[in-house]
Amino acid sequence: MAIDLQELPDLDLLEMISDGDRDALAQLYDRYGRRVFALAARILNDPVSSEEVTQDVFLSVWRRGSSYSAAKGKFTTWLFSIAHNRTIDELRKRRRDRNRQNDDIEDHLNIESAEISPLENAVAQSEYAKVRDAMAELPVEQRQVVELSYFKGLTQAEIAEKTGQPLGTVKTRMRLALKKLRNALSSEISATV
Amino acid sequence: MTDPNSLDFTVPDPWGDLPGYALNALTPDERARVDALLETSPEARDELRRYMEAAESLADLSPAVEPSDRVRKLLLAQVDSDIHLMDVAREDARSVLPQKTPLLRTLLKPARVAYAGTAAALISVVAIAVIFGVENSRLNSEVVQLRDDVETEIAELATLRESVEDAQAKFAVQDAEVARLTAVNAALNDALRDQQWLTFVTQNKEYRVPEYLEGSAQAPEANGTLAVKNFDDLAVFLVSSLPPAPEGYQYMLSLVRDGVPDPVATFQVNEAGMARVEFKLPDNIVQYERAVVTLEQLNGDVEVLSGPEVMSASD
Numbered sequence: 001m002a003i004d005l006q007e008l009p010d011l012d013l014l015e016m017i018s019d020g021d022r023d024a025l026a027q028l029y030d031r032y033g034r035r036v037f038a039l040a041a042r043i044l045n046d047p048v049s050s051e052e053v054t055q056d057v058f059l060s061v062w063r064r065g066s067s068y069s070a071a072k073g074k075f076t077t078w079l080f081s082i083a084h085n086r087t088i089d090e091l092r093k094r095r096r097d098r099n100r101q102n103d104d105i106e107d108h109l110n111i112e113s114a115e116i117s118p119l120e121n122a123v124a125q126s127e128y129a130k131v132r133d134a135m136a137e138l139p140v141e142q143r144q145v146v147e148l149s150y151f152k153g154l155t156q157a158e159i160a161e162k163t164g165q166p167l168g169t170v171k172t173r174m175r176l177a178l179k180k181l182r183n184a185l186s187s188e189i190s191a192t193v
Numbered sequence: 194m195t196d197p198n199s200l201d202f203t204v205p206d207p208w209g210d211l212p213g214y215a216l217n218a219l220t221p222d223e224r225a226r227v228d229a230l231l232e233t234s235p236e237a238r239d240e241l242r243r244y245m246e247a248a249e250s251l252a253d254l255s256p257a258v259e260p261s262d263r264v265r266k267l268l269l270a271q272v273d274s275d276i277h278l279m280d281v282a283r284e285d286a287r288s289v290l291p292q293k294t295p296l297l298r299t300l301l302k303p304a305r306v307a308y309a310g311t312a313a314a315l316i317s318v319v320a321i322a323v324i325f326g327v328e329n330s331r332l333n334s335e336v337v338q339l340r341d342d343v344e345t346e347i348a349e350l351a352t353l354r355e356s357v358e359d360a361q362a363k364f365a366v367q368d369a370e371v372a373r374l375t376a377v378n379a380a381l382n383d384a385l386r387d388q389q390w391l392t393f394v395t396q397n398k399e400y401r402v403p404e405y406l407e408g409s410a411q412a413p414e415a416n417g418t419l420a421v422k423n424f425d426d427l428a429v430f431l432v433s434s435l436p437p438a439p440e441g442y443q444y445m446l447s448l449v450r451d452g453v454p455d456p457v458a459t460f461q462v463n464e465a466g467m468a469r470v471e472f473k474l475p476d477n478i479v480q481y482e483r484a485v486v487t488l489e490q491l492n493g494d495v496e497v498l499s500g501p502e503v504m505s506a507s508d
Contacts (some may be wrong), residue, residue, distance in 0.1 A: 022269060023269075037259065041256060047260075055271070059271055072242065073242040076250045088217045131250050149217070155218050161253070177212075178215060
């Protein structure tokens with residue numbers, strides 16, 4: 001009896017990938033490829049580079065899937081950690097190369113949307129709205145350090161220098177922002193474990 | 194209670210850097226210190242996990258965009274390439290290595306969760322290294338063998354060329370010998386024919402032989418016969434054993450009357466030193482004292498004898 005890959009949880013797919021099952025990887029890509037690409041596109045504001053990053057991320061899953069351990073956290077957390085790391089590496093590389101910073105965060109949202117199914121769009125909009133609302137609840141200074149670090153790729157030391165705040169203050173704001181986000185989104189986070 | 198902002202953050206604080214770790218906001222040094230902490234502290238790992246789950250939710254603040262189909266195709270093409278490479282590397286490792294080492298046995302197992310990527314890379318490296326090593330060695334051997342073969346063929350060609358040159362030289366000698374023998378044979382045939390003719394002349398009553406010539410010191414072996422036809426002015430001079438004239442010279446037959454030579458014919462002898470010369474008598478043979486053969490220049494004055502006398506009729 002053929003296995004319906006769409007019904008399998010992420011970890012089963014990951015085990016199949018580790019056994020060399022390309023269809024399982026394709027299924028995982030279909031499941032998360034758009035989100036990974038969207039994250040890269042948000043940060044890089046460059047569809048071509050974002051596609052390269054997306055490909056690299058899933059190639060890493062194919063080649064290094066065995067390095068994932070459920071004890072370290074959710075699969076998606078691991079996956080988006082890889083995606084964010086890879087994207088930030090690319091952003092910092094470009095920054096070094098071009099000695100310039102990207103535009104404001106709002107500008108990154110100007111990438112033209114591709115065709116997305118209504119259901120996917122609804123889900124995405126729903127998730128987007130929840131996170132956006134949670135971010136909106138953060139104090140401005142906490143939201144700022146999150147945006148500068150996560151989306152602009154600045155280190156905490158660079159944020160301290162840019163904002164004129166002590167490094168300790170930046171660290172504290174990061175810590176508080178993440179705790180509040182987690183609390184605000186706890187139902188979403190636990191639901192996807 | 195301590196004010197967090199009053200803490201000295203120039204002192205390494207990996208615990209305080211965990212949020213920055215989750216947001217990818219650390220320098221490499223800071224990140225290394227956190228990694229060291231995570232190695233030894235389950236509490237730190239648990240704390241980090243919570244931060245990272247919160248950070249993951251930030252990904253949903255991204256625009257609703259999709260990658261092109263090209264990404265999926267390229268990804269799967271790369272995966273197919275990996276699979277093929279792994280299969281090839283596994284086959285190559287099996288075929289190249291005579292025995293399976295423990296490491297190889299591990300690597301050659303069906304791909305498992307923990308080893309798939311690493312196994313492919315290691316097998317590739319091992320197999321490619323071995324293949325290249327064996328292939329390189331084989332090619333080197335072939336190159337050496339080919340060089341030896343070429344040198345051997347060059348030597349054989351040189352020997353063959355020498356043999357051909359020797360054969361050609363021998364053929365040239367043989368050709369010359371054949372030519373000489375052909376000429377001698379022709380001369381002998383002529384001589385035989387002349388001898389038969391001379392026999393015919395001496396036995397034929399239509400002819401008479403008034404002169405027999407003998408060689409002088411310059412041609413001691415030479416001899417000749419002058420025959421004339423009765424009641425006619427036709428004469429024939431047969432000579433044999435007379436050395437060929439040097440280049441630029443010819444022989445001249447003269448009849449002498451009152452001590453004055455009267456040239457009647459010039460001639461060359463063949464390879465056998467023989468010649469037959471037919472000529473018209475300028476006067477009745479009885480009017481002449483003797484016959485003489487001299488060696489004269491080709492372009493000399495045939496009316497005046499200047500060369501040495503090589504033959505003359507005996508008195």
